Every structure is written in structure tokens, then in C-alpha cells.
Amino acid sequence: MLQLVILEPGLFRTSAVANCIIEPPLPAYASNPSLPTMKYRALYPGIEMTHFDGDPKKFADLVCRLVG
Numbered sequence: 001m002l003q004l005v006i007l008e009p010g011l012f013r014t015s016a017v018a019n020c021i022i023e024p025p026l027p028a029y030a031s032n033p034s035l036p037t038m039k040y041r042a043l044y045p046g047i048e049m050t051h052f053d054g055d056p057k058k059f060a061d062l063v064c065r066l067v068g
Helices: 036-043 056-067
Strands: none
Touching: none
8 A cells, every 4th residue: 555645844943044145136127026036035025034943853853754
């Protein structure tokens, strides 16, 4: 019997967000909020200042237990 598990982890405490550089949009695109990239940017204002609580080690342990 085939079993399927879908994991949808939350956000983790890693240095990825702190080391991310968010460039401002090019002026030709910034003036059009209906563009997909501008809509995406609007979804996460201030994302670089967000604090993530997820523990990546706990998630990895959980995945190993589920697979085992």
C-alpha cells in the first residue's frame, strides 16, 4: 500500500532572510502595481525584518522519523 505524506513547513530560524538583499523595483515597473512582481512584493512588506521561530533541526528530525 502506498502512503503519501505532504509536509508544509513554516518559517525557520536561518540566516537566509537576514542575508537577503531586496533590491528596489526598476522605475519602469514600480509605477504599475498590477504587475505580478509588484503584487508579490506587496504581499510581504518588511519581510526582511520578520522574526522566524521554526527550528530547522526539529523539522529535520521529524522528517527522518516520518521516513523511518
